[in-house]
Amino acid sequence: MKKDEICQKFLQSVGKILTIDEPLAHHCHFQIGGPADFFFRATTEEELLASVNFARQEGLRFRVIGGGFNIFFDDRGYRGLIIKNEVSSIQLQPESYVEVLSGTLLEELIQFCLVHSLKGLEFLAGIPGTIGGAVYGNAGAFGEAIGDWVESVKLLTARGEIKVVDRDYLKFKYRSSFLKKTKEIILRVNLKLSPGERDSIASRIKEIRQQRRAKLPPPSLPCGGSFFKNPVLPNGRKVPVASLLEEIGAKGFRVGGAVVSQAHANFIYNLGGARARDVLALASRLKERIRRRFGIELEEEVIFLPEDA
Numbered sequence: 024m025k026k027d028e029i030c031q032k033f034l035q036s037v038g039k040i041l042t043i044d045e046p047l048a049h050h051c052h053f054q055i056g057g058p059a060d061f062f063f064r065a066t067t068e069e070e071l072l073a074s075v076n077f078a079r080q081e082g083l084r085f086r087v088i089g090g091g092f093n094i095f096f097d098d099r100g101y102r103g104l105i106i107k108n109e110v111s112s113i114q115l116q117p118e119s120y121v122e123v124l125s126g127t128l129l130e131e132l133i134q135f136c137l138v139h140s141l142k143g144l145e146f147l148a149g150i151p152g153t154i155g156g157a158v159y160g161n162a163g164a165f166g167e168a169i170g171d172w173v174e175s176v177k178l179l180t181a182r183g184e185i186k187v188v189d190r191d192y193l194k195f196k197y198r199s200s201f202l203k204k205t206k207e208i209i210l211r212v213n214l215k216l217s218p219g220e221r222d223s224i225a226s227r228i229k230e231i232r233q234q235r236r237a238k239l240p241p242p243s244l245p246c247g248g249s250f251f252k253n254p255v256l257p258n259g260r261k262v263p264v265a266s267l268l269e270e271i272g273a274k275g276f277r278v279g280g281a282v283v284s285q286a287h288a289n290f291i292y293n294l295g296g297a298r299a300r301d302v303l304a305l306a307s308r309l310k311e312r313i314r315r316r317f318g319i320e321l322e323e324e325v326i327f328l329p330e331d332a
């Protein structure tokens with residue numbers, strides 16, 4: 024089917040316009056990626072469901088993204104439909120439960136918790152992205168992770184069914200959840216928080232932001248956050264990957280427009296005009312050096328989406 028025929032069908036079925044050949048570099052913080060055949064911004068849960076169901080019915084490859092803070096795209100773009108999830112709302116429920124639609128920004132969630140004096144999520148301060156992206160990758164910092172606060176999640180399954188699952192189903196691990204395997208779509212997240220003292224929540228948020236400013240490169244630099252996960256040794260000990268990278272002198276390593284930050288060895292950023300192939304080549308060079316020096320196999324935390332994934 025031709026691109027404009029698909030757009031016509033989408034308009035009839037979803038009632039919205041699909042964008043053709045949208046540059047994906049505009050939709051990830053890394054600013055890397057060629058054009059997506061089709062692109063759609065979902066702003067309601069109905070639109071999110073309808074666009075995913077449309078892609079499945081038409082046999083169109085698709086991927087739901089949130090803020091694009093943990094992903095970069097192929098230089099050739101994406102042969103399918105990228106759905107940007109902007110479905111956002113937060114509702115306070117009895118007994119300190121909070122229901123969050125999956126496209127809600129973490130920053131809005133933190134502000135909501137502060138206004139309602141709910142404690143628990145302060146560690147998320149400064150982590151960019153949506154709650155959907157955060158649950159998918161079990162985002163966290165300072166030894167805490169979002170999975171610890173998730174009570175249940177409403178999902179759209181691969182068969183197009185909607186189901187509510189509890190935390191056990193999600194099998195949260197360090198920067199990972201079961202959803203990385205099932206590819207189910209997160210629609211809503213239900214969090215169980217605790218009542219707190221507004222001033223102490225505010226000062227904890229401030230403290231976290233200060234620590235991030237002191238430790239990490241400026242958040243405006245185009246990147247995907249920490250590039251590699253901290254490796255876990257056979258004895259269960261987690262090793263800070265940044266220190267391993269420093270030992271091999273990685274700071275300043277560069278391939279094309281991709282460079283390892285001088286401020287933090289686990290941040291690869293786009294100097295301007297970096298291609299996905301630059302980042303991939305730089306990452307594989309770093310992995311090779313770490314393998315040779317320490318016998319450790321690094322695993323990427325930042326996601327690369329090939330054009331046909």
Ligand SMILES: Cc1cc2nc3c(=O)[nH]c(=O)nc-3n(C[C@H](O)[C@H](O)[C@H](O)COP(=O)(O)OP(=O)(O)OC[C@H]3O[C@@H](n4cnc5c(N)ncnc54)[C@H](O)[C@@H]3O)c2cc1C
Nearest residue numbers: 089090091092093151152153155156157159162163209248
């Ligand atoms: C400067 C900077 C600092 C960062 N600091 C941290 C940090 O301290 N800790 C940390 O953990 N991360 C950090 N990150 C990474 C990033 O902020 C988190 O991974 C965040 O959770 C990504 O959310 P997102 O909405 O941008 O997801 P995206 O990057 O848009 O997507 C990431 C993955 O989630 C999937 N996904 C997104 N939404 C859904 C959904 N609704 N249903 C199913 N799958 C979905 C996508 O398909 C993709 O595979 C940082 C990133 C940057 C740029």
